[in-house]
Amino acid sequence: MASRGELEQRVMELLWSSPAPQSVADVHASLSAERELAYTTVMTVLDRLAKKGLVDRELVSRAWRYTARNPQSAVIAHEMVALLDGVAPEVRVAALREFAATLTGREAEAFSVTAR
Known part of the structure; x- marks a missing residue:
């Protein structure tokens, strides 16, 4: 789990x-409304998220465009499963x-699903 x-x-x-x-400029503009951040900081964060496999990027007219690879609900579910992985059955x-x-x-x- 990254x-x-x-x-x-x-x-x-x-x-x-x-x-x-979203481009780096788009994300930077949104974040700048909340706090002061360097453009290069946002670029680095997006690059790291891409390397972690959390976002996909596509080069469009010399600018990367970023999208989340998976919906938020899927990421949260994966993280919850990872937290429980390897835990003793009684603790789980x-x-x-x-x-x-x-x-x-x-x-x-x-949760009205049948157990596996």
Whole structure:
């Protein structure tokens, strides 16, 4: 599981919420409304996210355009599975019970899947 820092997480949130691929300039403009960041910092963050396999990029007219490789829900699910991987079965079950206890009614209904 590739971890993300706070800035990487914010960039991913921007990409997840965007209906179209984003350039470094697009992401920089969005982030600049929140805080002061160098353009090269945003470029580095996007490059690292691409190397981690979290974003895809395509060269369009000499500028990279970035999109999230997977939907946010899929990334979160993968991270949850990775957290439980290798954990003793009794701890895994206890953790899942504690997690289930925090679910709203609507969320609990989404779990109406059969066990494997």
